[in-house]
Amino acid sequence: xTEGRRYWLMKSEPRVFSIEDLAQSPKxxxxxxxxxxxxxxxxxxxxxxxxxxxxxxxxAEPPAVVGIAEVVRTAYPDKTQFxxxxxxxxxxxxPSAPRWDMVDIRYRQTLKASxxxxxxxxxxxxxxxxxxxxGSRLSVQPVxxxxxxxxxxxxxxx
DNA sequence: GCCAACGTTGGC
DNA sequence: GCCAACGTTGGC
Numbered sequence: 001x002t003e004g005r006r007y008w009l010m011k012s013e014p015r016v017f018s019i020e021d022l023a024q025s026p027k028x029x030x031x032x033x034x035x036x037x038x039x040x041x042x043x044x045x046x047x048x049x050x051x052x053x054x055x056x057x058x059x060a061e062p063p064a065v066v067g068i069a070e071v072v073r074t075a076y077p078d079k080t081q082f083x084x085x086x087x088x089x090x091x092x093x094x095p096s097a098p099r100w101d102m103v104d105i106r107y108r109q110t111l112k113a114s115x116x117x118x119x120x121x122x123x124x125x126x127x128x129x130x131x132x133x134x135g136s137r138l139s140v141q142p143v144x145x146x147x148x149x150x151x152x153x154x155x156x157x158x
Numbered sequence: 159g160c161c162a163a164c165g166t167t168g169g170c
Numbered sequence: 171g172c173c174a175a176c177g178t179t180g181g182c
Contacts, residue, residue: 011180037165037178059180117181135163137179 007143008047009054009065009131010105019055019067019110028107032140033078034088036100040140044103045075053105054143054151056131062116065151073104111155125150 010032012018022030035041048071055067077098081090093099120126130141143151 013180039165063181135179137164139179 006048006050007052007054007145007148008043008071009056009141009143010069011056011058011139013059014057014066015059018057019107022055022067022069022105022107023110025107029072029104031078031102031104033080033102035078035102035140036088036090037139040138041075041101043138043140043142044101047071047074047103049074052108052148054148057114058139062118064114064116065111065120065155066114067110068108068152068157069105070108071103072106075101075103078102109157111157113155115151115155119154120151123150123154 014020017030022028032044035044051071053069053071054065055069056065057063078088078100080086080088081093081098081100082095083089088100090099117131120129121132126132126147129143129147130136130138
């Protein structure tokens with residue numbers, strides 16, 4: 001069970017969708033569509049309203065945790081999977097049993113000093129973070145309460 | 159742009 | 171069920 005899990009990290013390429021884009025979205029909310037990895041999907045299905053999210057810029061210079069968001073709607077079917085014209089269309093997904101879900105998140109804050117991947121690696125307490133594991137490519141991943149606290153402290157945020 | 163690591167697909 | 175081929179991710 002994932003009961004009690006409250007913290008997550010979600011990756012986005014800033015050239016596609018950045019923390020600034022989230023901050024400027026209507027109601028500062030967005031639907032996290034496009035996830036096409038079962039493990040990441042399962043983590044989204046475990047999310048609850050109010051769960052806190054580290055917003056991470058991947059394929060960025062530098063790659064970094066840049067902000068905080070929160071879950072405002074639990075998992076529901078990602079409609080882009082049924083849209084033939086969409087980049088994330090999945091012809092194998094059955095509308096009566098949608099394969100892919102998304103959640104809605106809302107902007108909370110942009111870190112005054114973003115935390116680069118390098119910086120995170122220097123912190124011994126974070127050595128077990130999923131993000132820092134060799135070869136880790138998960139775009140949605142759990143963060144422990146301890147890791148959350150350490151990251152926010154490093155960022156001077158609360 | 160390169161490429162290691164990983165996930166998925168499909169032939170057998 | 172195995173595993174080679176292929177596609178993707180994402181740091182560098």
